[in-house]
Structure formats: C-alpha cells, structure tokens
Amino acid sequence: xIGQTLSHYRILEQLGRGGMGxxxxxxxxxxxxxxxxxxxxxGALADPEARQRFRREALALSRLNHPAIATVHxxxxxxxxxxxxxxxxxxxxxxxxxxxxxxAPDEVAAFGARIAEALxxxxxxxxxxxxxxxxxxxxxxxxxxxxLDFGLASLLQTAERPGGGWVTTQTDVKLGxxxxxxxxxxxxxxxxARTDLHALGVVLFxxxxxxxxxxxxxxxxxxxxxxxxTPTAPAELVPGPAxxxxxxxxxxx
Numbered sequence: 001x002i003g004q005t006l007s008h009y010r011i012l013e014q015l016g017r018g019g020m021g022x023x024x025x026x027x028x029x030x031x032x033x034x035x036x037x038x039x040x041x042x043g044a045l046a047d048p049e050a051r052q053r054f055r056r057e058a059l060a061l062s063r064l065n066h067p068a069i070a071t072v073h074x075x076x077x078x079x080x081x082x083x084x085x086x087x088x089x090x091x092x093x094x095x096x097x098x099x100x101x102x103x104a105p106d107e108v109a110a111f112g113a114r115i116a117e118a119l120x121x122x123x124x125x126x127x128x129x130x131x132x133x134x135x136x137x138x139x140x141x142x143x144x145x146x147x148l149d150f151g152l153a154s155l156l157q158t159a160e161r162p163g164g165g166w167v168t169t170q171t172d173v174k175l176g177x178x179x180x181x182x183x184x185x186x187x188x189x190x191x192x193a194r195t196d197l198h199a200l201g202v203v204l205f206x207x208x209x210x211x212x213x214x215x216x217x218x219x220x221x222x223x224x225x226x227x228x229x230t231p232t233a234p235a236e237l238v239p240g241p242a243x244x245x246x247x248x249x250x251x252x253x
Contacts, residue, residue, distance in 0.1 A: 001039070005029075006078050009037055009085060018135075025088060034088040035073060038149075045082050058084065061150060064125060068118035070138070070148045089146045094207070095134035102210040102238045111137075112204050114145035119200065122150055123193040130191055132199035133180040134206060179212045208234040 001011045001024060009026040012034075016023045021038040028035050045051040058075040065071075074085035094111070097103065103111070115137060122129065129136075129150050138146040182198035184191055205213040213231040 006037065006081065006083055007076050009035065011037065021084075026085075028085075036070075036086045036088045038084045038086065040082040040084070051077070051082070054082075060125070061127065064122055064127060064150060066118055066121040068114045068145050068147055069121065069150055070146045072150075086148070087146075089138040089140060089148070091138050091140040091146075093135050094137040094139060094203070097139055098134055098206055098210055103207045105208070108204060108207045111139070111145050111207065112200070115147060115200060115203065118145070118147040118150075119193075119196050123196070128191060128193060129196050129199070130185070131177055131180075132196055132203065133177055134203060137203070205231055205234060209237040211237060 001022075002013065004011050006026075008030045009028055012025045012027055014022065014024050015036065021040045021044075023036055023038045026035050026037045027033075045054055055075055058072060062072040062074075070089055071087040072084060073087065076083060076085070115132075119129065119132075127150060129147070131149060132147070136148045138148060140146060178186075180199045180202050182191070182195045185195060202213045205211075
C-alpha cells in the first residue's frame, strides 16, 4: 500500500498490524496534515447493511471530544477496501514503555488518571472501548496520553454479529488482547463500562510491575485466574512507597 492513494489520503508508512486491521501513517492531501489510516480486515463489513451500521456508529465515535482520545476523522471505502481515518499520534505505545521495565509511581498515577478520564468521557457518550490494553494507548513526545481504537472492537462486533457477544478465538490469543479481557468477555456475555474498568485495572498493574496481572498463556487459565485469583500485590513485585495493592479480585459481571 505504500505510495498508493485512498480517496485523498496518500499512504506513507506502516505503523502497525493487528486483528482489527493494518495502520498506516498517511497524508491528507486536502488539509495537508498527517493522519492514521486503519484498513479494516477483509470481509469485516460483509454487506451494505453492516457497512451502513458501521458508518453510523463511526459517526458517533467521531463526536467523542477529549484530549486523551484519538479523534476519528472519517470512514470510507475504495476498491473494496474499508478504512477509518484517525488522528495521527506521534510517540510510543504504553506497551513499548512497559517493555523497558516498570514505570515510576508518579507516571503510573498520571497516565492512569488520563486513561480513566478518557474512559469516563466515552462512557458518558455510551461508547465502550472493549479492547483497552497498553498497545492501544500512546504516550506522545510531550508525555500526554492518547487512547486509540475507541469502540472499534464494538463496531466490528456489531457489524458481524448484531445480536451477539464477544467471541474469543485463537486469533485473540495471538494478538495478546486476551490478558486484558474481563471474565464476561471471555464467557461471551454482555459487556458494559465495567469491562473497561477491569482492563484499566490490569493495565495499571502492568504499568506498576512490568508484568501481566493474570498471565499471558491460554484462554482457560486466564479465565479462571481473572475470575477468582487476586494478583500478587504490586508492592511485593516492585517495592516502593507509592505502589498500591488491589484490595480484592476484580468482579465485573
């Protein structure tokens, strides 16, 4: 795709690849600005009704207005390729930052507060993320937080299964999203704002310790642990005066 043009967006470089599409840095040649374009998986919007429903919900996402949420600018299709146009965020993912080791307590507190504010703003508009994880959180060069892919899991789920819940597959396991999913997601039950709060708790734990709260192995083991096991207190893993341990297992259904 490098060098090609979708609508008035010229593809410059690939930024990432995941289960919900491939992301490219692109140039909006009308407004002369860089944007991020996510090419949706082939067949994700299999019929006109699904595409129209996705367009309506993408419009709702575009109305989210918060400095910690990456803005959705556009949704379009060309030559059978469906794509979302989003704000381009220059920086590094939280996952990359955590890979270098646990974050300082003040960073955990500051980043966690901004992520929580983004979730609150979206939840007030009835938008649930459903795929919150360090890979979907950017830290800009100025040290600000931007949450990416808000509601995209929900949009694709709605497009593919209007009346159904989340379905866990081996693809999800390979993507690494599984360790952040709440028990109700793993069980295919309905999700709501509390699902994002579970993921936020797991992300906070990982920021403080550099380790996943419930492991990163197979579906069954993570399901059992996330539903019934209290993670080891972060203070026991990374001693520090500002580290806070969870009081009890997270229950989100």
